[in-house]
Each structure stands twice: as C-alpha cells, then as structure tokens.
Amino acid sequence: MEESLSSKNFIEEFIEQDIREKGLSHIQTRFPPEPNGYLHIGHAKALSIDFSMAEKFGGSCNLRFDDTNPTKEDEEFVDAIMDDICWLGFHWAHVFFGSDYFDTCYELAVKLIKKGVAYVCDLSKDEMREYRGTLTEPGRNSPWRDRSVEENLALFARMKAGDFPDGTRTLRAKIDMASPNMNMRDPAMYRIIHMAHHHTGDKWCIYPMYDFAHPIQDAIEGVTHSLCSLEYEAHRPLYDWVVEQCEFQQKPRQIEFARLNLTNTMMSKRYLRRLVEEGFVAGWDDPRMPTLCGLRRRGYTAESIRDFLSRVGVAKADSVVETAMLEHCIREDLNAHAHRMMAVLDPIRLVVDNWPENTVQNIALDNLPGDETAGVRALPFGRELYIEREDFSYDPPKKYFRLKPDGEVRLKGAYIVKCTRYETDAAGNVTTVYCTYDPETRSGEGQRKVKGTLHWLPLQSAVAAEFRLYEDLLLPESGEAEALDFTQRLNPASIVKRHGFVEPGLAACPVGSRYQFMRVGYFCADLDHTAAAPVFNRIVSLKDSFKVVN
C-alpha cells in the first residue's frame, strides 16, 4: 500500500477544522447505497472515503441502505452489497435501513406542517413542473400553498391512511418558489406510492423523498460528516434546511467530492443494467464488468483496488482515470505474490530431434523466483513439446529474440535449442517446428547465453485448458460519437477465448487462485473452472516492450 500520498485531502482538512472549531469528539460517517443494483468500482471509491475518513479520526462508519423508493429497490441486492464491502476489507459499525426511520420521518413531517413550513399540494406532476418555472424564470406559488395547518394535517393523515391514489398529492416544503436554486422551489418531501416495501411491507403508502429522508437519517445516527458526490452540491442548502427545520441539535455537515470515472468504462447503473439485461455480458459478475463482483471474478484483489483508490485521491475536479492505473496496481500486487507457471495459449508442436525417444527429464522450476519459501515444482522435459505460436517465425522482424530458422533460444529452466526446420500445412500455417538441443546448456550449467527464453509445456502431460482474454468493454470515444448509443462503442474483442494447455499441476487448482503464466500475463481460475475442464481468466497482460520495428 502506497502511503506516499502523505498530503491530506480536502475532506480531511474540513474534518480537522471541525474538530478544532466545533470540538467534535467523535467522527461518524455513513455509506448509503440504494439497494437497486450491484456495487461498482465507483461505489468503492465513495465507500472507501466514507470508511477511511472515519477510521483516520478514530470514528466509525455505518452502512445504511437508502431504501426510500419501493419501486426501485430489492432485497436481492442487500446481501450482495454487504458481501462486496466485506470483500474490500471495510467494517461498518451498524447496518441501518432508511426505512427504519419512516416513523420518525412522518413525525417530523407533521412537525414541519405544524410549523407552517410544509403543505399538502394537489398539483399533478405536470402542473408542478409548470409552476416550478425554469432556470431563468422564477416559479409560481402553488394554489394549495396557503392551506391551513389543520387542513394540511388532516390531508397528510389521509395520505398516510391510503385515501388517495398515487400521484394525486404530495407533501411539499414551503421554501421559496423564486429561489435561483431549483432545489429550493418548494421541493416534494413525500409522495404517494401504493406499493409494498421490501422491509416495511404494506405499512406505508407514502414514502419520503431522498432530500427529506437523508438529512434526517444522518442526524439521527449522529453522522458528523455526510460525504457524497458532486451532484448533491446544489442540494446542500436543502439538506441544511431540513436539519434546521427539524431542529436537530447536532448538525451533520455534507461534503461533496468528484466521483470516479475510468476510461472506456461506463459506471451508471442504468448502463450496467442494460448490459446485463440485453445480454451484452453474461451477468453482473461478468469479468468485463466494472462491478466489484465482476472485478473479483476477473481476479482483481481487494488490496489492489484499495491501492488504486488511494492513488487516485480525492478532489472536486471532474476526472477520468486511465485504466492503466488500475492495471498497474494489480500487476504490482500479483508480481509479488503470484506463482510463476507455464501455459501455452496458442500451441504449436516443437520436436527436439536429438532427444531420445520415450525419455523425460524432470526440470525443477521455482514457483516464485527470489522467494525460496514458495518452493519448486518439476515439469517433465521430453522430445515433444508445445511452444507458443507467436514464439516462432520463419520470417522474423528485426530484433526478434524468439525461435527462427537456425536461431537459438533457451527453453525456460531447460536447454538451449536450435531451430533446424519447420513444417506448414497447405495454408502455410506452421504445424511443427524441429530443433536440436545442446546437452551442455542445461539450466544452471554451462556458460552459453542466448537472447531469448521461451516458455514451453511437455506435449505428453500438458492439460488442455480454456483461456478467456479480456479487453475493455468499450472502445475509446471517437470524437463526435458521443451522441451514439453505447452499443455502437462495444468492443468486439472484449472477450476472446483461446484453447491451449497448462502445466499438469494446474488442473486441480482452486477456483479464484491466481498465477502468472510466464511471458503471458496474470490469470485467475474462473468460477467455471474444474479439474476436468480448466478455465482461466486473464486478469491483465504482462507489460510488453517488444515492438516490431521493421
């Protein structure tokens, strides 16, 4: 973990200031996801800020499901969200539901009516929009704005009792229809929705709006700092208004920060949902998805994601972080821990002509060079092997260090071999390469060096495996194409399957285990992996500075 980013972000400075000036003794934050989808890496940024700010100041962070709209939410997502947070390694103090506070919200709404700062409005949705005015013109007062407290109280009670159909009335805050801030033009606080709620069942048919419920939830829980993304900045005056009117003594402070964006990745739930529902991906945990379950299945470690988040930082400027940064973090993590194995994704046969028939020699290979405690394993070297198709060329470009006619390479951990001839099929594809080995060059013996080293597998005992190679789901934005639907930007090569071989020992590896396949990339045994049918996801390729110059 890089703690090099020693400077404080602006939120820490605000909190320190509050501790200094308001004498706060306990810092309380909250992570408030709406249970209507799976968490993605953008949520991970938000939650990591919520949890780490609390932790940094010795406070605590609650997990609160923001479930004030029964039409969109589902219990299905609650457990998944908790799983993802745990997986990332964060710990909440308490789990709450916004719906836990429905009674209090109702009482406070009644309080506001009694104070004359809330009223029941009979305007339809369209009428309300008309009355609201525009960005440049002030709105007009609702004709229902000046109902008596008694009438409002009676009407609100009837709303709660279910006397009115959906959409016929709302409870509105009485603020200022001429406010330059649209959010202050008598915003709705309660609407009528005759629908069962995943937590409260049929108890309610009126539900509080986010703008009313959120500050109340925060205040009740003793949240000192309510951290959220930039789009809520214009809601802060309303947030403060609710806290003030409800007369909470301890006033939570809302602070906004920029959300995370990644290149060639869309983070909106609407978009992710379409990918899943329209079959562009296999599910929420498709390894190409930016969801936490997708990244996890792909093979990303929680550590690498947290490291990434700490490197990205916290600020208020809109930004788009390059995926290369994320990839760097997982490479750095796996480079230190992932055992080095051999896998040939696109095999061709290599025959060692001067190797005796039916003879093998066990080659010892370090699991993790530089770390003896990781141990060694043996791989049988014999007359017939597999090498990677791209590691042989009969018409090599300049600076080609791999196998070519009359050229020499070392087979990793074994011998130096010299290419003598090759065979092709009718189409000109190489089918078999022939070579001779130099017995004096067994690994660790002899002085000869060659420029290239190839990974290989014994033909006899290699185990067939499927490799799934992933790239970004979306192609880069092409200038004016921004108006195009995302389906026009889908990368046809976002998943490519290869059928090759792995070391025999890898068939029985556990699902989720990660390896570096030497010279190829970092891979993870997929959920679909079995000993009988091994499947590996490419988490990320190795960096490759080989450039064909010509």
Next chain:
RNA sequence: UGGGGUGUCGCCAAGCGGUAAGGCACGGGACUUUGACUCCCGCAUUCGUAGGUUCGAAUCCUGCCACCCCAGCCA
C-alpha cells in the same frame, strides 16, 4: 440563460504569497534463463486566459473563456 461547482504535464494529483511534490503513461539506459520484475536517467521556465496588487503570485483582486451539475411525486 439564473444558481452551484471545477480548471496545475497525455491521465490522476500536491501546492494555502517566497519562486511547480508524487503516481500512472511515455522515452532512453543497466540488469535479466519471464522482451516481465528491479534499478538509473529524462519528462510543466509554467499553473484556462487577459489584466491588476506585490520586492515576489499557481496561490490575492478584476474581467473573460471552457467544462460539469440543477427545471423527478429518482437517489
């Protein structure tokens, strides 16, 4: 257009009146039985822009420009 925000290297991001941190990416070199890793070196005379204040400005002031958010009975 009214309001609220933001503009520092290709991408993130420090900087808080004393003369541009760091990371990623990129380029060069060393090392190498992974063209990986590691290690060196390079990479903003300039901070959206134009003025002003000051001995001194990315930091203060003024104007302008660009981009983002707000007109849900979504969150």
